[in-house]
Amino acid sequence: MAPKTPAPKTSAAKSAPDAKRRSERSRRAIYEAALSMVSEVGYGKVTIEGIAARAGVGKQTIYRWWSSKAEVLLEAFVDLGQQAAEAAGGEDAFAALPDTGDVAADLKTVLRATVDELLDEKYDAPYRALAAEGVVNRELSEKFVQALLEPGLRLYVARIEKAQRDGQIRADLDPRIAMELFVSPLAQRWLQGTGPLTHAYTDTVVDYALHGLAPR
Amino acid sequence: MAPKTPAPKTSAAKSAPDAKRRSERSRRAIYEAALSMVSEVGYGKVTIEGIAARAGVGKQTIYRWWSSKAEVLLEAFVDLGQQAAEAAGGEDAFAALPDTGDVAADLKTVLRATVDELLDEKYDAPYRALAAEGVVNRELSEKFVQALLEPGLRLYVARIEKAQRDGQIRADLDPRIAMELFVSPLAQRWLQGTGPLTHAYTDTVVDYALHGLAPR
Incomplete structure (x- = not known):
């Protein structure tokens, strides 16, 4: 599985190199595409190709970080949980x-x-x-x-x-x-x-x- | 929903008219087709047409008794529960x-x-x-x-x-x-x-x- 890197905070993002910012943007776009597609068509019909198309990235970008759609979706859910925890005022969903x-x-x-x-x-x-x-x-x-x-x-x-x-x-x-x-x-x-x-x-x-x- | 008629016992079946026996046979074949298909391809891909074909009955036979695949499957499950209860020695799953x-x-x-x-x-x-x-x-x-x-x-x-x-x-x-x-x-x-x-x-x-x- 890919490392569970949270999205960089604004200050960190400003000093990060462009490539890293682009890659974080892609990662977040992939998560959002995966979650919205599973909501719309169900897990069974989601494909890596479909996620890539909706996220506006190449299929290879996804395969560079994950080996299957199950892994993409699980990471997306872990990220969703972290966002929910942060929104609730906590720093970490698993504190x-x-x-x-x-x-x-x-x-x-x-x-x-x-x-x-x-x-x-x-x-x-x-x-x-x-x-x-x-x-x-x-x-x-x-x-x-x-x-x-x-x-x-x-x-x-x-x-x-x-x-x-x-x-x-x-x-x-x-x-x-x-x-x-x-x-x-x-x-x-x-x-x-x-x-x-x-x-x-x-x-x-x-x-x-x-x-x-x-x-x- | 169709009435929950259990399969006739052997003695009752012998005295029943042929039409009733045929209809009980069809009902049982439909249940078995529905259950095996949902196991094989998942609920989402099961169709009334597919159940009819596997059970060896016409589509109209199914529509005469049930209005949707959900109803066929639920009846099949209720029947399965009754069979399990009978196999366990009880007469009624809901005693x-x-x-x-x-x-x-x-x-x-x-x-x-x-x-x-x-x-x-x-x-x-x-x-x-x-x-x-x-x-x-x-x-x-x-x-x-x-x-x-x-x-x-x-x-x-x-x-x-x-x-x-x-x-x-x-x-x-x-x-x-x-x-x-x-x-x-x-x-x-x-x-x-x-x-x-x-x-x-x-x-x-x-x-x-x-x-x-x-x-x-």
Whole structure:
């Protein structure tokens, strides 16, 4: 995979050589072409040729940086995630989760932000197109999980491990499975449309997961 | 939608008129053609014409019973579910969940059976093809949820309501959301490949959901 170079900041771009600026412009144009095409025609019908034509670059420019359309699209999604994180005020999409000392409050904050992102029309169609392809295409699915899902899931695991050290989550639980109790309900509603996505819903899921369904 | 007529039992078939037997044979051939084609080429490329040709029936035979390929496929899946339930010894895919008086044991039994069904190669490709289309096609997704997911989810809700009356699940919980704590983790692993599907996994999810992540 190509290195995940974020777009240069304005000041850096001014001092960068023209060739580097041109290449960053091409990279961004390729990402935008790839994302809009997957939204419009679906993953299956997107081709490297089509992306090159829409981005206004030669096919060889794309092949110099990536070996397949799956890699172009995954990088485009990683870049989209970084843009979303920057727009939300963070520097890095994969920074740590908030830690106020109250794991329930922190999980609710993060899941509410995830609901907002999933409901953002800008991301809906391309995320859905890639997720749908992942359901039937195991090779793409593995790359999708590694590049896009796992980095986020590891942040939940780290926050749960911290809560275990703080005594807010039982120390004998597998944090990886514990996490799925509040992450997967949101994922299934988004993927399968089995219910509405709201802040009240994710708040409730966090409370149920932490306190359990059985009487205490 | 066409009525959900199960295939006649041998004794009934013997006394049925030839026309009815032929029509049941055609219906079954259409289901099998639809399921194998969606596995082979994906939902998007399946056509009524293609199903008719493979099933050895006229296009008009299909249009007499169904108005779209989505309806044919959904009926085929409902029929597949009924066959699976019959093969597992039950009469009806949508009968009640077991009730031994121990909700944890009952949920583990049902989720283990679901893992086995999801790992069955016979169902994997067509279920995935339909689920993938549902991720990007809202109209199909709504039909898919109504015809295939909701009947099963309502059984979980009914079992949870019984457990609430039995004092095994807190009476103040929304049973619909409570259910998602143990159903959605399995669904996400299946849809997104975020982890292996095993009986040990679903058992653990049930224990975590019932007893909660926080210390008691």
